Amino acid sequence: MRIAIGADHGGFPLKGRLVELLQSAGHQVLDLGTHSAEAVDYPDYALAVGEAILSGRAERGILLCGSGVGACVAANKLPGIRAGVCHDTYSAHQGVEHDDMNVLCLGARIIGPELALELVRAFVQAKFSGEERHQRRLKKVLAIEQRYLAKK
Ligand code: RB5
Numbered sequence: 001m002r003i004a005i006g007a008d009h010g011g012f013p014l015k016g017r018l019v020e021l022l023q024s025a026g027h028q029v030l031d032l033g034t035h036s037a038e039a040v041d042y043p044d045y046a047l048a049v050g051e052a053i054l055s056g057r058a059e060r061g062i063l064l065c066g067s068g069v070g071a072c073v074a075a076n077k078l079p080g081i082r083a084g085v086c087h088d089t090y091s092a093h094q095g096v097e098h099d100d101m102n103v104l105c106l107g108a109r110i111i112g113p114e115l116a117l118e119l120v121r122a123f124v125q126a127k128f129s130g131e132e133r134h135q136r137r138l139k140k141v142l143a144i145e146q147r148y149l150a151k152k
Contacts, residue, residue, distance in 0.1 A: 001124060004058035006032040006045035007108070008071070011064025013037070014108040014116055018062060021117050027124065030058050046074035050081045053102055061103040062120060068107035075103050079145050087111050092119045096126035098134050 003022055007015040012034055022029045032048040034040045042065045049061040061083075063071035068085035075083035083103035086092040087110060095101035104123040106116055128134070 001060060002028045002030065002058045003124065004030040004032055004049045004052035004061045005064075006049040006061070006071075007034055007064035008042040008045055008066070009034060009037050009039045010042075010066030011071070011106070011108045014064050014106065014113060017113050018064075018116060018120055021120060022124070025121075025124070042070045043074040046071045046083075047078070049103060050075050050078035054078060054080050059102075060124065062123070063103055063105045064108050065105070066107055066109040068105040068110065072103075072105035075105065079149055082141075086119060086123070087115070089118055089122045092122040093126035096123060097129045098137075100128040100134075100138055 005015060005019060019029050019031055030052055032045060032052065034045065046063055049063055052058040053061050063075055065071040072083045072085045075081050081103055082099060082101045083105050084091065084095045084101045085105045085107065086095055092104060104119065106119060
């Protein structure tokens with residue numbers, strides 16, 4: 001799978017381990033930075049990862065910040081991005097299976113590296129179930145997005 005990953009300075013300490021894990025599992029990783037511990041702004045990385053997905057350069061994304069929250073809020077502003085903060089493995093795969101989540105957000109100041117690795121494994125291995133009830137609910141989510149995009 002082609003996976004875009006981005007982090008601010010809060011998420012940076014975790015990014016290298018996750019890139020290694022994904023590459024060793026055979027995934028193609030698009031590392032969109034940041035590349036140092038110097039302070040940066042998380043919306044810039046949320047935008048880069050979101051755009052990589054919307055342009056087709058990546059199928060899924062992973063965003064890391066201190067809590068996971070800021071990056072998640074920013075990523076969800078892009079129509080077509082469905083991001084979630086998941087710090088438990090059930091949500092990390094169920095978010096894909098039921099909600100077609102395409103970006104996993106993690107808080108590097110909240111969870112340790114071993115849990116982060118398990119969360120990323122659960123996320124990338126999961127597939128949208130396509131069941132009728134989930135399709136129906138997703139269509140309603142997309143309708144909300146379309147309605148408010150139309151007001152711009
Ligand atoms: C940066 O200090 C921090 O605010 C950011 O990484 C993130 O936690 C925001 O949600």
